[in-house]
Amino acid sequence: MKNKKGVIVKRQQTILQRLQKEKEVSVDQLANELGVSPLTIRRDLIDFENQGFVKRHYGGAKLIEGTLFEDPTLEVPPATGQDGTTDYRRVVAKKAAELIEEGDIIFVNSSKTALLMLDYISGKRVSVITNNGNAITSSHDPLVSIILTGGELHGTKCSLVGDFALATIRKIRANKCFIGVSGITAEGEISTAVLQETMVNSLMIERAKDMVVILADHKRIGKLHNFIIADTHQITHIVTDELADEAVTSRLEKDNVTILKGHITD
Template sequence: MLARQRQAVILEEARRTGAVRVSDLVVRLGVSDMTVRRDLDVLASRGLVEKVYGGATSIVGKSTDEPGFEAKSVRQRAQKEAIAALAAGLVRPGTAIGISAGTTTWTLARALDEVPGLTIVTNSIQVADVLRGANQPDRTVVLTGGVRTPSDALVGPVAVQSLRSLHLDVVFLGVHGMADGPGFTTPNLTESETDRALVEAGRKLVVLADHTKWGIVGISTIAGLEEADVVVSDDGLSDNARETLIEQAGELMIAETAETAEAEEA
């Protein structure tokens, strides 16, 4: 098992039970005490767990916590780039697509420079800025109106009304969290309504979410796991999460992240 996969298992267990013990993880993962402690150090450095004597406790933000765009943009960069590159292959020239707000969808927008003839609808100021700067004279970019959130999404009645009159080939949705039961969620009630309108406007739903989103539950559900035609995640996603998504979503695509052999063995 690779380091990212071990860490995903540890994080999922910490979130499920509230705490993990080094001794238990050694047995479960079949690795040394030192390896488990290094994994906990990595998770603690990311602010995902708090180390305590003999193990670690989960740090789960409130269901209404909403980090700003800049804060989120520095997290899991390699994973987001790999996810975006894989998802970009699902975009066909000359189609109409929707892109929700979020740092992973923003990374996808940057990966669409070579796709001609697109009409792109988004409620993200950041995504619109990226698309506006692309050298694609035959591209149309539609930015919904609305009220700005901390994550630079435009939400509310104006955004919802504009989306309800549209028909899109594919919608690419970024999410705050995904879990068995609650599905794909957000910490912003108004944003969830806008995202649902975007989802309903598309014939196909593609959800982009790195492995750290698994087990996170925001206050409001955007869509159930079964509503996703495709989920694109990265190779740090745990086996349990993969099994759940394969069973419930239409298709699971795993992006391989480019990391050094030293990082893989750490």
């Protein structure tokens, strides 16, 4: 992320990672390490306090336990449950897969919605670079090549994160990326609920040269989670479903983003 907002997001992610690891941070120490003024760090901590992550004190802040949470929507049910309800993540994944073409090199993040796209790619030679450890056991067309980024295995989602994963992604220039997210607001803030995955998601977006596709079923449209990974000026498409809030999607289209909606009968 090369713009000013991207610099701010990366700095705040670094601070949050430090908080999660050490539980408490010093304003002066962070300012020195990050090469910014103490005032800048204090503003970041005020922002975190307003979001309920930290309790500030003289010279620093302390993490409020239990506030940096994992994504609460991890499990993916079958396409139709016993109660007849539809899994809209599959609806979104199927629609997003229509954007994939012969010869594509694509990034796919650790989102289970994004990984479900593998079920709908057939008859095309495609290279998939992903930090989703579950890709190892996912069924896919023999023409689809799966390349794992490597990295530290994190959480129940089996996502691959950390410096090793980032180093791999930096060496690749994909033509498309598909990022499943926890939320996207009408103002264009795209977010995830998992701190450790923010840098991977942001870098995949940065390293995709042609198409950046956000996958978000209607439950995520209009929502904001803890960690901002991008805004609508960095993406080309949003794939959602027919129940997405029309007011929000119409507002997002004004940012020159193409909105695609999957339907149950598709």
